[in-house]
Amino acid sequence: MTKNSIKELFSKAHELYNKKDFEKAKEVYEEILSFDRKNVEALVNLGVILKALGDRQTAYQNYVKAINLNPKYIFAYNNLGNLLKDTGNYKAAIQVYSDAIKIEPKNFHAYNSLGMVYEKLKDNNKAILSYKEAVRVNPNFAKAVNNIGVILYKQKKYEESIGIFKIALKIDPKYYELYSNIGACFNKLKKYDEAIDALNIAIEKNPKNGGAYTNLGNVYNKLYEYKKAAKLHEKSIELEPNGSNAYSNVGTSYKYLGQVKKSIDSYKKAIELDPNFVNAHFDLSTMYLAKGDYKNGWEEYEWRFKKEEMIPHIIKNKDIFSKPMFSGTEDVKDKTIILHSEQGFGDSIQFIRFLPKFKEKFPCKIAVKCRDELKELFKFIEEIDVLTHRNEATPEFDYHLPIMSMPKLLNMKTNKDLPKQNPYLFALKDKELEVKKEKGKINIGICWSASITGESYDGKVFDLKYFEPIINSNKINVYTLQVGPENEDIKKLGFEDKIIDVTDKLTDFSKTASLMKELDLVISSDTSVAHLAGALDVPVWIPLQKVPDWRWGNRGETTPWYPSAKLFRQKTSRVWDSVFQSIYDKLFSNFKIKIK
Template sequence: MTNDHLADAIASFQQAINLNPHNAEAYNNLGNALADEGNLAEAIASYQQAVTLNPKYIEAHYNLANLYNIIDKLEEAIASYQQVISLNPDDANAHYNLGVALGKQGKLEEAIASYQKAIVLNPKDAEAYNNLGNALQEQGNLEEAIASYQKAINLNPNYAEAYNNLGYAFQEQEKLEEAISYYQKALTLNPNNAEVHNNLGNAFEEQGKLEDAIAYYQQALALNPNYPNAYNNLGKVFIIQGKIAEAQILLRQALTLKPNFPEAHENLGVTLLYTGDFKNGFAETEWRWQIKEFIRLHLPQSLLWDGSDLQGRKILLVCEQGFGDGIQFIRYAPLVAQRGGRVIVMCYESQRRLFNTVAGIEQLVTMGTQVEFDVHAPFMSLPHILGTTLETIPAQIPYLLPPQPYPFTLEVPPGMLLKVGIVWAGNAANKNDRYRSCSLSNFLSILNIPQIAFYSLQKGAKTAELSELGIGEKVQDLSEKFHDFADTAAAVAQLDLVISVDTSVAHLAGALGKPLWLVLAKVPDWRWMLDREDTPWYPTMRLFRQLRSGDWAEVFERVAVALENAIAKSQSSAITDKLTQDKLTQTISYEEKTLLPVDGFNRLKKCRHGVFLYNINDTYIGRSLDLYGEYCEGEIVLFKQFVQPGNLVLDIGANIGVHTVFFAEAVGAQGTVMAFEPQRIIFQNLCANLALNSITNTYCYNVALGDAIGSVKVPVLDYNRANNFGGIELGSHIEGELVQVITVDSLNLPYCRLIKLDVEGMELQVLQGAVNTINRLKPILYVENDRLEKALSLLSYLHSLGYKMYWHITPLYNPNNYFQNAENIFGDIVSMNILCLHSSSSLTVSGLQPVEIPN
């Protein structure tokens, strides 16, 4: 009908209404004419008047429902269709259209029931079968959806839309060949359907046939230049190809056409992360929570943390995605604690023991546990919430620690210079696994390099490749030792190097600070960025990238060369170490070349944390360094959780500096260590050890500390007599050298992270002389407490200062000692200390027993 004819019709119907205002049929006809004209609001008003005049006027109810459906007033449409059905329960079309409206609302069960009723009333309705299939598919019931589509096609063999939907259902089942065949059938029937071209592109992209996918996406856009889905999908393929700039153009076009398009925002965020624009990249990836396929945490958006100060509130941090993501982003837990939060972490059971070593976590729970909290944040939202940029990535390594003692010790064949762990496959369920994983056969080129002991860190079905390739003698399979990630961490800690594809074990090695060579696809995951051999996330990681997509052989050629160079360097180092050892041991055969007099009391050795000069007659420290290459390593393991670059640390009772040297390395060039040692000879040894390790950020003081400024006598010991010292008493009654006494408060420290205190029973006096500093700066305190007669007064004083206290008792003998010496000369002797955290601090500890003060 022409516009002129419509105008005449409208005028005629209005004239009829003027003549008879109660003419419901005239109002219905006027509504039809107005709807044809596009004047929907007035059409609706006419239909409403018609049903007001005649509540049983089925046609008017039906017309009104259809218009409401068109303009997405779904509640009104549903009410009108239901009114039609109440008047005529056998109206198949009304049931069908009611199903359409209910489906738009997401009421799938009700929509399915309506479609099924329509089919009962009209078994030959192909469209009802097709829409029933859509609802079933959206519900996740793919088998029934496929059956419904097939019935639609049986009724109408030329039903292109049903073929397209059938292809989509098979694609969801990952039956890509079947999906492609049905898409192509749909195109045969309707070659100009842009949606089918787009779906074919998706199927080919999932098969890894990227050029075919691109061709179909481009054809979809040629047919429909305003098709946001095709722009997004083409952009996604360009990301896979590493064409980041081109992908951004396409994704921005998708967002111009559809501003609230979550998938396009997410993909745009990935492109920005590749380029290092973390601020905008992480902001865009927050759209992932609106993507249907994404894992839902079912946590209230209203309680999402915004980064503000937490002021003691409980915050739940949730490991939302894979194992590797959890390991990468658990580094943020201490930063959240520093914002005043009481941190609860929800993680996978296999990571619980590992994450127990992270500072600042108050409680660890497994996925799905019901827990009370005030606010929450998903792990991968933390970089956005905390404003992480490329320059401010928290990369203080290690932030994870292996269990102590190790649950097992790696077997090392004789003559090996390097212990290397390998991983060749990730989780096969990951959509990108076909790009990131490789076959164990790719590692064969490096397994024949001599003097390297190889260990498989691989888990799961892929471990079968070890026996399939017959290389069990070349690679020790450790998989049976791994019950969780803490066990894997214990293995990694005993290795010199890990070589891995992009898996959770790679993240684990990086988080432990272990040297890691990561072999990568030409275009890897966003976190490894593009065209660089390092990563700001893990300072000890080296990246080996494919130069050509899929070419692992060339990558491993470079890895082999690097390994051979490492072996050559190790051989040179081993020769040097052997010569040095020959010079420094008591059994040296070339006495004229020794660096130290063999009849003296001092020895010099390369130990776990540096080169140390020590007295072999020292009952504990000297003997431990001499036999084990370390002293009280369990204490250093604890310090690693708290001491960070830039800190100021006081080492009071530093002795010869075993812990001082560690502190100096841990605080870095921007940090400071102040070491105090009153015994003159030991003080000289302390200074020598700092010099031997080229340390310049540490200040040494040959003074004692106490509760008031003054002086005290230090005994003069016979350092040549075996086992004659291991702890000294200070006091005016003692014969010896007079040394100055100062107080910590007299130092007027501007800040302080940690005070370590080991002064042979004088700990309380030192704390009393530090009371102003402690109240002002609230540092972490680590205090020796092995004198029973003084323990209660010491604990009571610390409690009065507002400190929470935890026992830290470590054996002097460590089975996993640096020299791998199995002989335990110390028996059950332990070092007894207390770790003290101020009650106002957000720092928490796990695995330590709280100190209980008796009434």
């Protein structure tokens, strides 16, 4: 075979590869190698074809053979490194890219690939250094500049990230994906108009950029325009059917549109495409739990500990998480299991109810490590053998278990499996918090805000002003149960002479519980105050957003979790007027108090 005929075969193979006709391209490269077994270019190109066909092992062998034949053939190193990176063999990939750089110090592609490996290893500092080296070698390499911006985005340095993306855009004005990245940053900064402008440019410049559509859909999710968001995510899926993010995002749009089945199917599709998609697993769990499918719900809910938001909690409590988590199969006779608080106060209050059944099923010593403000409240739970709070030393234990994992190990499948004890938390009478009973008057405790770090904060809270008709009633004494800076709303609205404020005495939840037991009614936003009232079996009315947290279900005025609770649901998202009108009507029907 002549050199010209081999050259023609290379050209033919290249054309077939561009047409994605990998099988025929493979045959052509094999034909070349049948005449010239030491042709390193054919070996490497065949490796690329084999990788595309899923034969990674033979591709690996081809790359190694090419390097052995010609230790300075840089394309073999680049492709071998990419193969190792794609298969998760990061340590070997780093070595291969480093070897490539030694051979060709100005190999900016190798520096960029090295940065991508360090990103996979979550070593962002080394990743940024590698990307900077790529840019130093080739100042016009916009891709590496973009990658620096992406890391800054992951680090939540959104303003800095925008600046880097704009630099990349100056280098390559046709790098239209950068507009999409800039839009995503503005979305995180809650600068929605700027986000929409940038993403519309991204779509205008490249109408086939699926990522831009789903980023724009995310903005409209934030703006509560779920129909518009869903259409954008659907367009993204149409363009990129294997995009797991778009499926997860449209699942959220469907969730808030009340399309439960479509939401679940979308999250499941996202997981099918990316089995380790943590947020999709977690969001799917909340959909199952909201509809009462506890069997699937608790299983998926375990993914919460892989969420990015939980990493600081795990690091802070590494003395607990460093030991094995109880799976329900270990022999725990004469052993100690430590139950520990996670997430918010309300979560611990809601789920501590499972402790008696848990100890009955798993007869062992129970230690509980809770958030500081819960310790006094939990002292009355007989099943706790050792009780500490987070600022105290962790007691000796053999296994740990997050409080919210108990129902999974108890095999809770339906609401019928909920513990029947009611109330399940108790409070001692506190003379400092005694409430004077006045004839013709009732005593109501109110709470209008929630933890700013909690899920769906914006949707579940409302303005204190909604309570004004109740506050002004001469038949109601109103007590504030709102602690923290939000309690300053009382002064801002001029209610300090109308609302009874003893929050300086509410130093922990046992104190709040003592006050609650004195009240005729609690009206609270979806926060720990509502859970505490329910756990104490104190009458509590809870105004809820249209699509509330999973634990309140999707419909109904009552909840099996708290028999003393009544739920008041929004009919229209973000509209509280009709909710509070229903509360005023209920005050009249229950207490004969007319609210003007």
